[in-house]
Amino acid sequence: MKLYNTLSRRAEEFHPGGDTVLLYVCGLTPYDEPHAGHAMSAVVFDVLRRYLEFRGLSVRHVQNFTDIDDRIIQRANRAGVDTGTLVGQYVESYLRDLRTLNVLPAHHYPRVTEEVPAIVEMIQGLLERGYAYGVDGDVYYRVTRKPDYGRLSHRALESMVAGARVDSDERKEHPGDFALWKAAKPGEPAWPSPWGPGRPGWHIECSAMALRYLGATLDIHGGGADLIFPHHENEIAQSEAYTGKPFARWWVHNGWMLLNGEKMSKSLGNTVGMREAIERYGADAFRLFVLTSHYRSPLNFTDEALRSMRRGVQRLASAANAELPGRGEPFDSEPFRRRFIEAMDDDLGTPGAVAVLFELAHAVHRGRDAGQDVRAAQATLRELASVLGLALAAEAEEEAAADAVPFIELLLEVRQELRALRQFTVADKIRGRLSELGIAVEDTPEGSRWRPVRE
RNA sequence: GGCGACGUGGCCAAGUGGUUAAGGCGGGGGACUGCAAAUCCCCUAUCAGCGGUUCGAAUCCGCUCGUCGCCUCCA
Numbered sequence: 001m002k003l004y005n006t007l008s009r010r011a012e013e014f015h016p017g018g019d020t021v022l023l024y025v026c027g028l029t030p031y032d033e034p035h036a037g038h039a040m041s042a043v044v045f046d047v048l049r050r051y052l053e054f055r056g057l058s059v060r061h062v063q064n065f066t067d068i069d070d071r072i073i074q075r076a077n078r079a080g081v082d083t084g085t086l087v088g089q090y091v092e093s094y095l096r097d098l099r100t101l102n103v104l105p106a107h108h109y110p111r112v113t114e115e116v117p118a119i120v121e122m123i124q125g126l127l128e129r130g131y132a133y134g135v136d137g138d139v140y141y142r143v144t145r146k147p148d149y150g151r152l153s154h155r156a157l158e159s160m161v162a163g164a165r166v167d168s169d170e171r172k173e174h175p176g177d178f179a180l181w182k183a184a185k186p187g188e189p190a191w192p193s194p195w196g197p198g199r200p201g202w203h204i205e206c207s208a209m210a211l212r213y214l215g216a217t218l219d220i221h222g223g224g225a226d227l228i229f230p231h232h233e234n235e236i237a238q239s240e241a242y243t244g245k246p247f248a249r250w251w252v253h254n255g256w257m258l259l260n261g262e263k264m265s266k267s268l269g270n271t272v273g274m275r276e277a278i279e280r281y282g283a284d285a286f287r288l289f290v291l292t293s294h295y296r297s298p299l300n301f302t303d304e305a306l307r308s309m310r311r312g313v314q315r316l317a318s319a320a321n322a323e324l325p326g327r328g329e330p331f332d333s334e335p336f337r338r339r340f341i342e343a344m345d346d347d348l349g350t351p352g353a354v355a356v357l358f359e360l361a362h363a364v365h366r367g368r369d370a371g372q373d374v375r376a377a378q379a380t381l382r383e384l385a386s387v388l389g390l391a392l393a394a395e396a397e398e399e400a401a402a403d404a405v406p407f408i409e410l411l412l413e414v415r416q417e418l419r420a421l422r423q424f425t426v427a428d429k430i431r432g433r434l435s436e437l438g439i440a441v442e443d444t445p446e447g448s449r450w451r452p453v454r455e
Numbered sequence: 456g457g458c459g460a461c462g463u464g465g466c467c468a469a470g471u472g473g474u475u476a477a478g479g480c481g482g483g484g485g486a487c488u489g490c491a492a493a494u495c496c497c498c499u500a501u502c503a504g505c506g507g508u509u510c511g512a513a514u515c516c517g518c519u520c521g522u523c524g525c526c527u528c529c530a
Contacts, residue, residue: 009459028530041530071528117501159457200526224530225460231529248501255460256524265529279463298460305467308480315479318493343469351469355478365494424489431491442492449493450477 001055001345003220004296006228006251007152011347012133021052021059022214024248026206026223027109027230029066030090031075035271036286036301037224037257037264038094039101039278042163044254044288044295046103046389051344054387059142062213063205065091065105067113068199073188083189084113097274101283103391108213112205116191119200119208122242123180123193137169137183137196141203141238143176149237152251153229162413178234180204203234207247210240221248225296226253260299272301280386282454284390286318291350291388310454312358319361320381324368331367333377336360340384350388357385408439412448421441438451 001012016022024044028038033061049059067087076086094404098105112119124137126132131145142159143149150156157176179201184190190197200208210218216239223232232251239247257264264271278286293299316332336356343352360381367374385392418427431441440453 026530029528035530044530069528107490153458153525155458159467159526179515216471222530226525226529229526254530257530258523261523263529288479289467296460300467302467303478308467311481312479314493321492349469352477355469358478362495369495394505420491421471422489428490437457440492443488443490444493445488 001051002276002347003250003346005249006253009154011453012141012199012250014260015218016057017217017368019058020160021057022217022219023049023052023059023061023215024210024218024221025061025063026221026227027063027065028094029069030087030094031069031071032266033090034094034097034274035264035266036259036274036277037271039097039274039286040257040299041224041254042098042103043101043290043389045252046101047291047295047350048220048222048348049104049390055341057320059103059107062108062110062209062212064209064345065109066202067091067111067206068189069202071218077107077448081398087111095097095248095380096145098277100278101274101286104389109142110209110213112200112209113189113191115205115209115212116149116200118212118221119204120181120191122204122208122211122238123200125242126238127250128179129241131238132180133173134195137181137198138171138179139201140172140177141180141234141241143178143237144174146237146241148451149176150233152236153233155229175206178203178230180238189309191278196388203231204238206231207235207242210247216243216247216253220247220250221254222252222254228253246251254295255298258298260302261300264301269431273411277301277306280454281306281310282313283314287314287389288354291354297349299445313390313392314451316357316381316385316390317332319364320385322364322368322378324374326375328371328373331363331372331374331377333363333380336363337380337384340387347383353384353388357381357388357390358450360384385426412441412450416448 001014002011004011011294023336025041026226028034049061052059068083072083072087078084079086093104094108112380126141127134127139129143132139132141136244181193181195181198181204182201183196183198189199191199210221214357221232236247259270259272262268264272281289285306287308289306290299292309297305336359340353340356341347343356346352360377362375364381367377382392411434415427415430418424418430434450435453438453439450442449442451
């Protein structure tokens with residue numbers, strides 16, 4: 001398959017370096033509830049992983065949590081709890097939401113605070129090799145030491161300095177130098193180190209954890225497009241300075257999520273909670289929303305868009321789950337599978353793949369009407385949908401409050417008798433009232449069916 | 456100021472040199488139905504504007520207008 005590489009700014013034919021695809025994805029800093037943008041990123045890399053596995057590759061997936069930083073300390077102080085408590089709460093919330101979203105769990109979720117010795121060791125090595133220097137208990141990376149600094153974000157060191165809007169710390173040799181280790185201020189959580197008590201800087205953790213859990217050279221390093229600079233640029237610098245080997249063969253970045261046309265981010269205060277988004281529209285609808293546009297494009301979160309996805313999911317689910325008799329000529333769904341693969345092979349072309357799913361759903365309905373045996377096509381539809389992580393569950397029993405199911409069925413039974421007696425006014429009233437309560441009733445030749453409808 | 460992305464039907468969104476310009480949602484008409492719903496059939500775009508390259512451009516180049524992002528914490 002072809003996969004776009006931020007390093008070369010081109011889609012390149014992807015082959016892992018070894019038997020297993022080594023995938024490292026930058027996770028989040030759990031200082032607040034995760035939002036829909038985090039969910040988007042999770043879905044994108046989940047689909048990448050699922051597709052690689054579908055194509056017969058095994059994948060080792062690591063995603064970190066940056067569980068110590070200024071914002072975490074700030075929030076914890078404000079809330080009057082220790083940082084571990086605060087972090088634990090948001091990590092748990094995020095992992096729970098990932099499960100709801102049907103995101104496959106990573107093989108490891110390392111956390112900075114549990115990797116401090118490995119980080120210290122790495123910083124030590126960088127100091128020894130002359131890539132870092134200490135000042136008053138801080139340690140900085142020396143960006144001028146390696147000539148290729150800036151090759152991921154495609155910018156020259158000089159231009160960064162020229163455009164810098166931040167007051168440069170006078171103690172740094174170069175304004176672009178960044179902290180590997182930060183000396184502890186009074187009252188801050190701190191770990192011992194050869195340079196005194198402190199904590200790791202923002203970028204070093206990923207380098208250390210990637211090295212420890214996946215090795216010196218990753219196949220794919222992923223994250224949001226905003227991480228390209230400075231985070232990923234700095235990771236490359238540190239890692240390659242330390243190991244002398246290429247850090248990642250592919251750099252894959254997902255586009256931003258916008259809310260009503262503006263970047264969704266906590267600092268702008270325009271976020272939609274991950275949980276809220278999933279609960280309001282459903283996991284499948286959210287995933288479909290993400291996958292209907294290309295992963296590198298910005299994605300605009302609007303109520304209208306999400307609602308339309310919810311309808312689309314119903315369409316796919318109805319085709320995938322309809323109980324059909326196995327009679328007639330078998331319908332050949334292989335061309336759909338080929339087109340699905342063709343789309344996905346082209347830099348994870350999920351929009352095209354989704355289109356194939358809808359066409360296959362359509363073909364299932366058509367084939368049924370034409371008296372064909374479409375059960376194999378339904379199986380293909382479910383299989384390909386699952387590559388995109390779409391559950392297409394027969395939601396009826398699952399989602400409605402379990403307690404209500406017997407009553408719904410009782411009402412439908414009564415209604416059926418009324419219809420047999422041609423008491424349509426009352427029968428329609430039952431259907432109408434159930435609809436208002438979020439239960440859609442469909443009469444078919446085989447009897448009445450119902451399903452919950454989100455509002 | 457530097458770097459980058461984008462502008463396709465009512466909405467969302469593919470396509471990046473030659474196909475009838477995917478697909479979804481919505482809308483209109485029809486079939487089915489007691490009526491609906493679901494489903495099926497039909498209809499619903501010339502690609503921001505201008506100029507250029509080419510036998511041929513939504514697709515390449517230039518300019519204009521507009522939107523967004525990165526350069527600072529951020530998936």
